[in-house]
Amino acid sequence: MPLVVAAAILDDLEQPTRLLAARRSAPKTLAGAWEFPGGKVEPGEQPSAALVRELREELGVTVELGRIVPGPDGERAEDSGVDSDDVGTGSDLTLMTWPIHQGHRMLVWLAVVSEGVPLPLEDHDELRWLDVGDWRSVPWLAADLPIVGALERFLGLPRVP
Numbered sequence: 523m524p525l526v527v528a529a530a531i532l533d534d535l536e537q538p539t540r541l542l543a544a545r546r547s548a549p550k551t552l553a554g555a556w557e558f559p560g561g562k563v564e565p566g567e568q569p570s571a572a573l574v575r576e577l578r579e580e581l582g583v584t585v586e587l588g589r590i591v592p593g594p595d596g597e598r599a600e601d602s603g604v605d606s607d608d609v610g611t612g613s614d615l616t617l618m619t620w621p622i623h624q625g626h627r628m629l630v631w632l633a634v635v636s637e638g639v640p641l642p643l644e645d646h647d648e649l650r651w652l653d654v655g656d657w658r659s660v661p662w663l664a665a666d667l668p669i670v671g672a673l674e675r676f677l678g679l680p681r682v683p
C-alpha cells in the first residue's frame with residue numbers, strides 16, 4: 523500500500539501565522555473537502571523527495587521542508603521521553619505516520635514555499651491561506667481533522683474551540 527506524503531505549508535516555520543489548505547477536485551468522493559497538499563510515494567522514491575515532486579506538480583512551487591508532524595505513535599514516543607530529533611529519522615519514519623482512510627498511512631511535514639506562488643494546477647480547485655485560529659473554518663477530509671489539532675499543539679499555538 524503506497525505511503526501518502528503531505529505538507530502543512532506555513533508562511534514561516536518558526537513563527538507561523540498562516541497555513542495553506544487545498545480543496546480537492548477529485549475523485550468525486552473526496553471533491554470539495556480540504557487537505558494538506560501532497561500525494562502517493564512512487565516505488566523507489568524517498569518520501570521527502572516524493573513530497574517535493576508532488577508540490578511542484580500540484581501547486582507549481584518549490585518548498586523547503588521542516589520537521590515532521592508526529593502521528594499518534596510518534597507523539598506517544600515523544601511523550602515517553604524519546605528525543606524528538608531522533609524520532610522521524612531512518613526506520614522511525616513509520617512511527618511518525620497518520621492513519622488516513624482505507625488503511626493508508628500519511629506522513630506530514632511542515633514546509634515553506636521557497637520559490638513560486640502556489641496555484642491550484644492539479645488535483646485542487648481552490649487554495650486558501652488560513653490565519654492561525656481559523657484553521658477549522660474549512661471542511662477538512664475526515665482523517666485530517668486530528669492532524670490539524672496536532673499541528674496546532676506541535677507548533678505551540680493556542681487551540682481555538
Ligand SMILES: Nc1nc2c([nH]c(=O)n2[C@H]2C[C@H](O)[C@@H](COP(=O)(O)OP(=O)(O)OP(=O)(O)O)O2)c(=O)[nH]1
Nearest residue numbers: 526528557558559560561562622623626663665666
Ligand atoms: N494529499 C493528501 N491526501 C490525503 C490527505 N488526507 C487523506 O485522507 N488523504 C488521502 C486521499 C487519497 O486517498 C490519498 C492521497 O492520494 P492522492 O490522490 O492525493 O495521490 P496522488 O496525487 O499521488 O494521486 P493518484 O496516485 O491517486 O493519481 O490520501 C491529505 O491531507 N493530503
